[in-house]
Amino acid sequence: MTSTGRTARGRIDKRKAILDAAFTVFARRGYDQACVQEIADEAGVAKPTVYNHLTDKENLFRHATEAVADAVRADSLAIVERLRDPGDLRAALEEVALGLLRIYSDPRSTALRRLTGSACWVGEALADRFARLCLAGALRQCDPAVAAEQFLALLTGPWEARALRESTVDLRAVVEAGVDTFVRAYGV
Structure with a gap:
């Protein structure tokens, strides 16, 4: 070299x-x-x-937060891809939910939301996967964007509420309850 x-x-x-x-x-x-x-x-x-x-400091802030946002987004999209060919839908939803919730609750993601006021979340990619699952008959016919929004809310809402009052949150319990509710609402 x-x-x-x-x-x-x-x-x-x-x-x-x-x-x-x-x-x-x-x-x-x-x-x-x-x-x-x-x-x-x-x-x-x-x-x-x-x-x-x-x-300058402003440029430094912008580039630093963009780099972390890009990494969080890439990690999240890789997890959502598990829904491409889910097999056992409930198991796949639990795997995806757990992966997404781990990313969402990671200190890096939490700091990113605090610093920028927004999440680098994957609603569009999740909606795309849900649309495909609807077409395949794995989910009932629905607005996939709404389904994605509700799926994420079933995960992040309980996590945030519990994180305020508990030192550690049982992610699996949040995932199981969220996926159960989602499957009851959108399953076939």
């Missing part, structure tokens, strides 16, 4: 380290309280290096 190749690779690694560190600091301190020097220290780079890569 040439020295140019090593330099380019080093630049990519530094940028990733800066973005990872920025998200960590923003999650810990919030946008207003985070400072570029703290991000540089967390990333193990000099403060001017942060500015060379991302120009």
Whole structure:
């Protein structure tokens, strides 16, 4: 590998380290309280290096949250793909629900929602899978977007309510109750 190749690779690694560190600091301190020097220290780079890569705090915040949102979205979409050929529908819904709820309750996702005010959720992909399941006769005919919205609400609502009053939430209990309700409403 040439020295140019090593330099380019080093630049990519530094940028990733800066973005990872920025998200960590923003999650810990919030946008207003985070400072570029703290991000540089967390990333193990000099403060001017942060500015060379991302120009300012606002740009740093945007890129750091977008990187995490993209990763959360990709992980979620991979889980939803399990519904492509579900076999045992209830078991597949439980597997998908558990995977999605693990992502949703992950500290990274929780911080992302707190920082941006939105979730990088997979309602459209889930609606697409539900539409296909309706066509295949595995779910009753319905508006798949509404079904997806309700499926997610059956998971996230109870998790959020329990997370407020309990130190740990039994994800499997939330999943089983949510999937049971969903199958009763939408199953054939």
